[in-house]
Amino acid sequence: RKEVEQDPGPFNVPEGATVAFNCTYSNSASQSFFWYRQDCRKEPKLLMSVYSSGNEDGRFTAQLNRASQYISLLIRDSKLSDSATYLCVVNNYSWGKFQFGAGTQVVVTP
Amino acid sequence: DAGITQSPRYKITETGRQVTLMCHQTWSHSYMFWYRQDLGHGLRLIYYSAAADITDKGEVPDGYVVSRSKTENFPLTLESATRSQTSVYFCASSGDVGNEQFFGPGTRLTVL
Numbered sequence: 015r016k017e018v019e020q021d022p023g024p025f026n027v028p029e030g031a032t033v034a035f036n037c038t039y040s041n042s043a044s045q046s047f048f049w050y051r052q053d054c055r056k057e058p059k060l061l062m063s064v065y066s067s068g069n070e071d072g073r074f075t076a077q078l079n080r081a082s083q084y085i086s087l088l089i090r091d092s093k094l095s096d097s098a099t100y101l102c103v104v105n106n107y108s109w110g111k112f113q114f115g116a117g118t119q120v121v122v123t124p
Numbered sequence: 125d126a127g128i129t130q131s132p133r134y135k136i137t138e139t140g141r142q143v144t145l146m147c148h149q150t151w152s153h154s155y156m157f158w159y160r161q162d163l164g165h166g167l168r169l170i171y172y173s174a175a176a177d178i179t180d181k182g183e184v185p186d187g188y189v190v191s192r193s194k195t196e197n198f199p200l201t202l203e204s205a206t207r208s209q210t211s212v213y214f215c216a217s218s219g220d221v222g223n224e225q226f227f228g229p230g231t232r233l234t235v236l
Contacts, residue, residue, distance in 0.1 A: 048224055055161065055212055056229070057228060058167070058214070058227050060224045060225075103225075112157070114159075115166060116164070
């Protein structure tokens with residue numbers, strides 16, 4: 015079993031709609047969580063950190079469920095520019111142990 | 125504000141040749157990382173470094189060598205390139221353990 019698992023998608027989303035997807039992790043000692051965005055195999059870019067109480071950044075909402083060991087990302091009012099692959103990242107504060115999911119592809123259509 | 129840069133951006137080489145990929149960051153981040161990304165595998169950690177002269181193996185270190193004599197540089201060397209090392213290589217840095225990583229633009233390496 016992979017340490018971090020994501021539904022690869024693609025999630026095809028009409029412009030203006032809401033899309034949500036999860037990422038599950040296997041290491042219960044994981045302490046920090048992030049969502050990254052990656053376009054066409056360019057470098058991943060930090061979208062947002064994920065905090066225990068959940069957090070929002072504009073149209074993006076991230077949640078953490080420690081009991082079930084998953085994090086989620088919700089995108090509201092999807093824009094064409096949101097089309098990308100979203101990578102889930104977890105870390106247990108061990109400096110070599112960032113675990114990346116393989117990514118969830120989101121395609122926003124007009 | 126250069127941030128983190130990688131060179132070359134594209135490289136084609138032949139099997140058996142030695143290749144060095146360069147990574148340079150201007151933030152004085154302690155932690156630096158090398159990943160490779162292949163279709164179907166996501167990002168896989170090759171080597172990482174917590175400070176100058178401190179390096180350690182990641183998930184897929186075989187065939188690679190790293191060094192870190194200066195905080196800002198973290199070169200990755202393929203000692204004898206193989207076709208299986210054809211990939212996109214990303215360097216990243218982080219200011220502290222557990223903090224977010226910042227990625228360079230990547231090097232697309234093709235081994236013929």
